[in-house]
Amino acid sequence: MGKLIGKTALVTGSSRGIGRAVAERLADEGALVAVHYATGADAAREVVAGIEKNGGRAFAVQAELGVPGDVDTLFAGLEKGLEEHTGHTTLDILVNNAGIMAMLQPAEVTPELFDRMMAVNAKAPLFIVQRGLSLIPDGGRVINITSGLTRVASPEQVTYGMTKAALEQIALHFSRHLGGRRITVNSVAPGSTDNGGPVFQVPEIREALSRLSTFGEVAEPTAVADVVAFLASNDARWITGAFIDASGGTLLG
Numbered sequence: 648m649g650k651l652i653g654k655t656a657l658v659t660g661s662s663r664g665i666g667r668a669v670a671e672r673l674a675d676e677g678a679l680v681a682v683h684y685a686t687g688a689d690a691a692r693e694v695v696a697g698i699e700k701n702g703g704r705a706f707a708v709q710a711e712l713g714v715p716g717d718v719d720t721l722f723a724g725l726e727k728g729l730e731e732h733t734g735h736t737t738l739d740i741l742v743n744n745a746g747i748m749a750m751l752q753p754a755e756v757t758p759e760l761f762d763r764m765m766a767v768n769a770k771a772p773l774f775i776v777q778r779g780l781s782l783i784p785d786g787g788r789v790i791n792i793t794s795g796l797t798r799v800a801s802p803e804q805v806t807y808g809m810t811k812a813a814l815e816q817i818a819l820h821f822s823r824h825l826g827g828r829r830i831t832v833n834s835v836a837p838g839s840t841d842n843g844g845p846v847f848q849v850p851e852i853r854e855a856l857s858r859l860s861t862f863g864e865v866a867e868p869t870a871v872a873d874v875v876a877f878l879a880s881n882d883a884r885w886i887t888g889a890f891i892d893a894s895g896g897t898l899l900g
């Protein structure tokens with residue numbers, strides 16, 4: 648513990664699920680964490696309070712992503728919070744985690760749904776990285792939470808898979824763009840991870856999802872958060888442009 652003392656981090660969508668676990672883990676390592684949310688103000692407050700109770704530092708930032716002005720709103724709140732807590736606006740670690748998913752037969756996909764999902768899952772992260780680069784110092788970190796579904800056929804998730812495949816392109820191209828500044832850019836791809844949502848409480852569904860992993864279980868969000876914390880640390884300084892399979896062996900086939 649303590650590998651991120653003195654660092655600052657933004658974790659989008661960290662009011663619940665995987666993002667929450669990432670925020671808590673980075674804070675445990677000593678980072679000041681911006682806990683971003685769209686609608687879950689109470690949940691975000693709870694995450695911040697929990698981090699503070701454990702001796703960590705965090706603040707909440709609201710911004711709905713995928714709508715006009717989203718990045719401006721996010722960075723206004725982020726910069727205000729960073730300034731208040733540190734006296735500067737340096738952002739060492741950016742985790743693009745917020746995302747939306749929908750299960751739809753291919754015939755049910757509509758242009759509107761495609762646009763919405765692409766806007767939240769791929770367009771927003773691109774422009775968050777673009778804007779974030781004015782705050783990220785040399786040696787900083789960009790980590791995008793993608794999905795094992797970019798590597799496994801799942802017809803009901805064709806749109807979601809397309810958005811995550813687009814998101815994965817950020818690591819490839821920005822790792823080259825930012826290599827000279829020693830900023831690493833990587834993708835972390837979870838498999839089925841219990842985000843507290845109702846489907847994980849349905850025994851038959853949980854069992855079916857468990858069988859996808861070679862470990863025979865759905866992941867706890869902390870399992871993914873530990874991988875993110877490693878990539879955020881100095882120990883991972885030589886990993887960039889990578890696709891990190893954090894699916895518990897779901898991609899083994």
Ligand code: NAP
Nearest residue numbers: 660661662664665684685686687711712745746839840842
């Ligand atoms: P989740 O529990 O559904 O939480 C989503 C988070 O993102 C919430 O904090 C939510 O904030 C925020 N968010 C959603 N839409 C937003 C928007 N339009 N603007 C701003 N914030 C928004 O998610 P999760 O299951 O933990 O997944 C986290 C990431 O991992 C996602 O990118 C997901 O695609 C990926 N992933 C998940 C799994 C899995 O099995 N859980 C597997 C592979 C990949 P509010 O609550 O405030 O709306």
